[in-house]
Amino acid sequence: MSEESKKQENQVNQEIQINEEKGKEKNKKSGSFMKNVLILMFAQIMVKILGLVYKFVITNFEGFGDTGLGYYSAGYQIYSVLLALSSIGIPSVISKLVSERIAIGDNKGANRIFKISMTFFVGLGTILSLGLFFGAEYIATAIFNVPDTKYVMQVLAPAIAFVAASATLRGYFAGQNDMKPTSYSQIIEQFLNCVLSITFVYALLGREPYIMAAGGNLSTTLAILLTFVYLIAYYKKKRLKVDKEQKSPEENLTSWKLLKKILVISIPVTISSIISVVNPLIDSATVSRCIQAAFANMYPIKEQLEALAMSKAGILAKVDTLVNLPTAVNVAFSTALVPAISAALAKKDNETASKRMTFSIFASLLIVLPCTAGFMALAQPILNLIYPSANGGAEVLMIFSIPMIFIALNQTINGGLYGLNKTYIPAIALAVGAVIKFVLNIILISNPNIEIMGAGISSIVCQLVAFLITFLTLRKHIKIKFKLGRMIIAPIFAASIMGVCTYFINQGLNQVISNSISTIVSIILGAIIYVISIFLLKILTKEDIMMIPFGTKIYAILVKLGIYKDIESEN
Secondary structure, eight states: HHHHHHHHHHHHHHHHHHHHHHHHHHHHHHHEEEHHHHHHHHHHHHHOOOOOOOHHHHTTTTHHHHHHHHHHHHHHHHHHHHHIIIIIIHHHHHHHHHHHHHTOOOOOOOHHHHHHHHHHHHHHHHHHHHHHHHHHHHHIIIIOOGGGGGGHHHHHHHHHHHHHHHHHHHHHHHHOOOOHHHHHHHHHHHHHEEEEEEEEHHHHSSOHHHHHHHHHHHHHHHHHHHHHHHHHHHHHOOOOOTTTTOOOOGGGGGHHHHHHHHHHHHHHHHHHHHHHEEEHHHHHHHHHHHHHEEEEEOOHHHHHHHHHHHHHHHHHHHHHHHHHHHHHHHHHHHHHHHHHHHHHHTTTHHHHHHHHHHHHHHHHHHHHHHHHHHHHHHHHHHHHHHHHSSSHHHHHHHTTTTHHHHHHHHHHHHHHHHHTTHHHHHHHOOOOOOHHHHHHHHHHHTTTTTHHHHHHHHHHHHHHHHHHHHHHHHHHHHHHOOIIIIIIIHHHHHHHHHHHHHHHHHHHHHTTTTTTHHHHHHHHHHHHHHHHHHHHHHHHOHHHHHTTHHHHHHHHHHHHSSOOOOOOOOO
16 A cells, blocks of 8 residues: 555544544433433423322312412412522522633632632621511511411521522533433422422411411422531532642632622623512512402402402412423523523634523423413313312413413523523513513503403513524524424424313313323323324424434434334434
């Protein structure tokens, strides 16, 4: 063989080796991303199931019902706003900054960001805890016009400081691409909350609904405190190791300058978080006041009006619990996207960022569309199953299932925008949507013929407007390689098939078995129909299937069944 031929052969072999290494690295990246998504998804499912369990139990306790749930949720909404101010957006911010430092090997800078963040946000959380505790009575009267909601707020107040600390720790671990502490701590917290809520409310049976609601929320504070202890223990074992000789670019910044850098990113994210929890608060506050105004002539006694308002708020709380299940599962994508896209862009890997963004939006649609169809088809049976002693609100659940689609998409897109450093866009979008929602709520809920259905109508408009703003902005900064037919029309068609089939299956089963069993069977069969429809319509490509658990085996079975072809070109 000539010298020239040997050179050519060596060059070819080198190119093959480089391509193989690139392929392995690509698979490793995809596997790591999906592993994090699945860990978070499992945690969110467990958290929401446990939340559904304890709300199911306490709502069906005698004397609690929709009214007790109304008190429970009204006080919790105020707590949620202060929580958002001190902590909810923080994991995304910390994970973004920490992942960027780690991507360039600056562990020392990552640790410094964490410590400064912890000091600031715990301090802020402590101030807000004190403010809520001592201001609870004023807030209860001024916002809800129901003074007894103050007790719920007061038992929740101490939790804010501990949540702020826990959120900072979770962001620190997420920035290290370690989603386990976030997932485990959320499951532990909700498990404790579930057990303690049921115990405390049961112990208070026979008391006033607002007293039972306060007892139920006291469990939240205790669960958060115990979970914080777990996170501290994990931190001591898993904190980033730093070489004493290592130099960090962050060393040139004073603590104040570094804090300003953190706040520049965190303030828009925090505003977005506040506005996202303001929407339920808008519902609680406007429902309470507008229902009292709409039915004042029918209920001349103020206590009766307050009970009616809290009952309507309780219906919204039930619906909110149900529609939050699919969107909570979807949170896994938005949470995993922030550090993933930040790290990719820090390495100037725009292709990986684009692919993850596109896949995450597509996956969000695949998750939320069948849930919408299922709620539309089985609204009343689901409420009968979960809340047999307080099963009102089927029409409300049906209408609230529509904005659920845009909420899920907004969650995913916002994760991408945070990773792109466009943190102010979600805040603007949600602020515009919140203003629209507030105005529409006042107009619609005050009409006794529409009442709380108006909250669902305003949510559709609010979330749609927010989605349009965020999606159009995202497209300007990152390529979204969406195929209209396969990624939008086909999933809608598959979900519609499932919804229609589920409705008629349930109607038929109701003739021969109990409502509870028929509802459970209908949901299971509906899920099977949806999965079969996805594969028959070839909505997922080979690459998509390979990213899900047991993807290789699933694809092999689909090839044997003749649904997919092994040599098929995936586009």
